[in-house]
Amino acid sequence: MNEPDGAPIIDVTTVSDTEAVVHVTRPGTFDVAVHRFDGLEADTDHRLDVPAPVGSSYDTDVFAVPVRTLPALTGARLSVLATVNDVHFGELAAGQIDDLEMGPIRRPEPGAEPYPEVMNRGAAHEIDQIDADAVVVKGDLSLDGTDDEFAAFERCYREPFGDRLHVVRGNHDGYRHQSDYAGDQHIDLDGVTIALIDTVIPGATTGDFTIEQADWLDALASVSTQPVFAMGHHQQWIAGPGTDPRDAKRSEDYFGLHPDASDRLDDVCARRNSIVAYAAGHTHRHRLRAMTRSGVPSIEIGCTKDFPGTWAEYRVHDDGIMQVVHRVSSPEALAWSESCRGLYSDFDIDYATYALGTLDDRCFVIPTHR
Numbered sequence: 001m002n003e004p005d006g007a008p009i010i011d012v013t014t015v016s017d018t019e020a021v022v023h024v025t026r027p028g029t030f031d032v033a034v035h036r037f038d039g040l041e042a043d044t045d046h047r048l049d050v051p052a053p054v055g056s057s058y059d060t061d062v063f064a065v066p067v068r069t070l071p072a073l074t075g076a077r078l079s080v081l082a083t084v085n086d087v088h089f090g091e092l093a094a095g096q097i098d099d100l101e102m103g104p105i106r107r108p109e110p111g112a113e114p115y116p117e118v119m120n121r122g123a124a125h126e127i128d129q130i131d132a133d134a135v136v137v138k139g140d141l142s143l144d145g146t147d148d149e150f151a152a153f154e155r156c157y158r159e160p161f162g163d164r165l166h167v168v169r170g171n172h173d174g175y176r177h178q179s180d181y182a183g184d185q186h187i188d189l190d191g192v193t194i195a196l197i198d199t200v201i202p203g204a205t206t207g208d209f210t211i212e213q214a215d216w217l218d219a220l221a222s223v224s225t226q227p228v229f230a231m232g233h234h235q236q237w238i239a240g241p242g243t244d245p246r247d248a249k250r251s252e253d254y255f256g257l258h259p260d261a262s263d264r265l266d267d268v269c270a271r272r273n274s275i276v277a278y279a280a281g282h283t284h285r286h287r288l289r290a291m292t293r294s295g296v297p298s299i300e301i302g303c304t305k306d307f308p309g310t311w312a313e314y315r316v317h318d319d320g321i322m323q324v325v326h327r328v329s330s331p332e333a334l335a336w337s338e339s340c341r342g343l344y345s346d347f348d349i350d351y352a353t354y355a356l357g358t359l360d361d362r363c364f365v366i367p368t369h370r
Contacts, residue, residue, distance in 0.1 A: 006027040006028070007027060008024050008025055008026060008027055008052065008053050008056070008063075009024070009025040009027070009341075010022060010023075010024050010025075010050060010063060010065060011023045011024075011025075011308075011327075011356065012048075012065060012067050012359055013308065013310075013325070013326070013327045013356075013362070014324060014325060014326055014327065014362070014363060015067055015068070015069060015070060015324075015359060015363045016069070016070055016315075016322060016324045016363065017040075017042035017043070017069055017070045017071065017072040017073070017322070018038065018039060018040050018041075018042060018069065018072075019036065019037060019038045019039075019040060019069075020036075020037045020040060020046070020048060020067050020069070021034065021035070021036050021037075021326070021327070021329075022034075022035045022037070022048060022050050022065055023035075023327060023329075023334070024050060024051075024052075024053060024063075025338055026053040026056065027053075027056075030334075030335050030338040030339045031053070031335075031338075032334040032335070032338050033051075033053060033054070034329050034334070035048075035050050035051065040069050041069065042069050042070065042071055042072035043068075043069060043070065043071040043072065044068065044069055045066065045067075045068050046066070046067050046068070046069065047064050047065070047066055048064070048065040048066075048067055049062040049063075049064060049065075050062060050063045050064075050065045051063075067359075070322060070363060070364065070365055071365060073315070073317035073319055073320045073322060073365065074317075074319060075317040075318035075319035075320070076317060076318055077315060077316065077317050078189075078190040078191030078192075078316045078317060078318060079133045079134075079189040079190040079191050079192065079316045080130055080131070080132050080133055080313065080314065080315055080316065081132050081133055081134040081135070081136060081189060081192075081194070081313075081314045081316070082127040082130065082132040082134075082135050082136070082311055082312065082313050082314070083135070083136045083137070083138055083231065083279065083301060083311065083312045083314070084120070084123055084127075084135075084137055084138070084301075084304045084311045084312075085137065085138035085139055085140060085170070085233065085280075085281025085282070085301055085303065085304070086139070086140040086170070086281045086282070086284055086302075086303035086304060086305060087116060087119075087120050087123075087137070087140065087141055087153065087156075087303075087304045087305055088116050088140055088141075088142065088143055088172065088303070088305045089114075089116045089117075089120070089141060089142050089143070089149045089150075089152040089153045089156075090114075090116070090142050090143035090144060090146060090148065090149035090152070091114075091115075091116055091143045091305060092107060092114070092143075093105050093106070093107050094106040094107075094115065094305065094306045094340050094343060095306070095340065095343035095344055095351075097344075097347075102346040102347060103343070103344070103345075103346055104342060104343065104345065104346065105343075106306070106339055106340050106343065108336075115305065115306070115336050116152075116305050117152065117156070118330075118332050118333055118336055119304050119305050119306070119309050119328055119333050119336065119337065120153075120156045120157070120304055120305075121156060121330075122309075122328040122329070122330040122332070122333035123304050123309075123311045123328050123333075124156055124157055124160055124161075125330070126311065126326060126328060126329070127161075127311060127313075128160050128161075130313060132161075132164065132313075133164065133189050133190070134164050134165075134166060134187055134189055134194065135157065135161045135164055135165050135166070136166050136167075136187070136194060136196060136231055137153075137157065137165070137166070137167045137168070138168060138170070138196075138231055138232065138233050138279070138280060138281045138301070139168055139169055139170025139171070139172075139173065139199075139200070139232070139233030139234075139281055139282070140170030140171065140172045140173065140233065140281065140282070140303075141153040141167065141169070141170065141172075141173055141181065142172055142173050143172060144172065144175060144176070145169075145172065145173045145174060145175060145176060145178045145180065150173075150180055166185065166187050166194070166196060167181045168181055168182075168183075168184075168185070168196050168197070168198050168231075168232065168233065169181040169182055169198060169200050169233070170200065170233040170234075170281065170282065171200055171201075171204065171205050171206075171207070171233065171234070171282070173200070174200045174201075174202045174203065175203060176203070177202040177203055178202075181198075182198055182200070183198050184196065184197050184198050184213060184216055184217075186220055189316065190316070191226060191227070191316040191317070191318060192226060192227050192228075192229050192314075192316045192321065192368075193220070193224050193226055193227070193228045193229070194228075194229050194230075194231060195217055195220055195221075195228055195229070195230040195231070195275075196231050196232070197209065197213060197217070197230060197231065197232035198213075198232070199232040199233050199234040199257060199261075199280075200233065200234075205255065206234070206253060206254065206255065206256065206257075206258060207232070207233065207234025207256060207257045207258070207261070207282070208257065208258055208261045209232070209257055209261040209262070209264055209265050210261070211264070214264045214265070214267070214268050217230065217265075217268050217272075217275070218268050218271065218272060221268070221272035221274045221275050222272060222274075224274045226274075227274060227275075227276045227321070227368040228272070228274045228275045228276065229275075229276060229277050229278075229279070229314075229321065229366075230265070230269075230275060230277070230278040230279075231278070231279045231280070232257075232278070232280055233280060233281055233282050234256045234257045234280055234282050235256040235257065235280040235281075235282050235283050235287075235298070235300050236256060236257050236262040236265060236266070236278065236280070236289075236291065236298045237250070237251075237254050237256055237257055237258070237259040237262040238262065238266075238289050238290075238291060238292060238298060239292055255282075255283075256280075256282060256283070263292075263293075265278060265291075266291040266292055266293045266294050266296070267293065267294075269291055269293075269294035269296040270291075270293040270294035270296075273370055275294075275296060276296065276297075276321065276366055276367065276368050276370070277296060277297045277298075277299060277321070277366050278291075278296065278297070278298050278299065279299040279300075279301060279312075280298075280299065280300055280301070281300065281301055281303065282300075283300050284302055284303040284306075284355055285300055285302055285354050285355050285357055286300060286301060286302045286310070286325060286355070286356060286357030286358075286361040286362045287299075287300040287357050287361050288300075288357075288360065288361045288364065295370075296370075297366055299323070301325070302325075302355050302356070302357070303355075304328065306336070306337055306340035306343065307337045307338070307340040307341045307343065307351065307352060307355055307356075308327050308337055308352075308355060308356050309327055309328040309333055309334075309336070309337035310325050310326060310327050310328065310362075311325070311326055311328065312324070312325050312326075313325075313326060317368075318368075319368065319369075320365045320366060320367055320368050321365070321366040321368060322363075322364075322365050322366075323362070323363060323364055323365075323366060324363050325362035325363055
């Protein structure tokens with residue numbers, strides 16, 4: 001946290017073609033104010049006048065915050081979907097790695113509601129407000145894949161969304177070789193087909209995209225009459241910019257899709273122009289990269305359970321898909337997620353910068369023709 005007499009933390013968390021959301025944290029506290037700006041002109045540089053925290057004594061009552069809105073999509077809006085990942089029902093300690101006591105490790109106060117319940121209830125409520133045509137959960141529903149954890153997940157997400165909910169497992173859901181939420185599936189919406197890929201290797205942290213799955217995705221994309229948006233739990237391995245994948249370090253235990261599996265996904269995307277993006281979770285961060293061969297966007301969405309506590313909205317138009325990331329902003333969710341801003345500092349990790357990423361990592365337009 002900042003010292004009480006320091007500057008507030010100002011995060012532009014969300015931007016679209018017409019709106020922006022700024023979160024302001026009072027220095028020395030977990031008190032976060034939310035400021036929403038609507039009716040902005042698209043594809044334009046704006047200066048937002050953001051009020052200083054109430055009761056503070058600065059030289060100004062407002063902070064000028066620059067932001068550029070996204071370009072407007074001019075085609076008709078066809079559908080809207082939302083995604084969450086790394087929701088982790090059953091988790092009791094945020095920031096804990098294995099049995100290490102290094103941290104800081106955040107736990108709720110004795111008797112307080114478990115934080116996965118707080119964060120996910122807030123996310124589900126906000127998603128419900130946009131009347132999404134589909135809600136996709138990209139894995140790590142649980143801490144350890146127990147029946148109680150899956151039941152808590154179902155209460156939070158199945159009850160409000162019913163048949164609109166589509167779920168694939170993550171590594172935390174398959175450590176004991178469970179088969180709940182296993183298997184690939186495709187979801188047809190107006191304007192986009194979602195290819196939801198099961199990347200889990202039962203019993204392992206790392207992920208795979210097998211030859212059989214590549215054939216499935218290839219066949220789906222070959223006959224699709226609309227854009228295909230692939231999603232799964234594990235993020236891709238991608239060689240650095242300008243690096244030939246054959247010359248890059250290809251770790252057998254890469255924390256994500258194995259390099260060979262990652263290349264296999266890229267190869268399918270290069271072969272099938274209908275595939276417009278791949279989105280994953282797993283890393284608890286927001287990041288946008290381009291695949292090496294195809295140039296298709298490879299997207300990572302941060303976790304819902306702690307800082308910054310987010311979910312992603314996709315507005316599907318016939319000339320593009322707009323990704324808009326939202327921070328869960330109920331008062332109790334903001335108090336918890338803000339308290340997690342400094343996780344992993346004992347490991348010399350700037351978790352806030354890592355997890356939040358840049359605004360360009362979170363909010364952008366995905367072209368649907370290439």
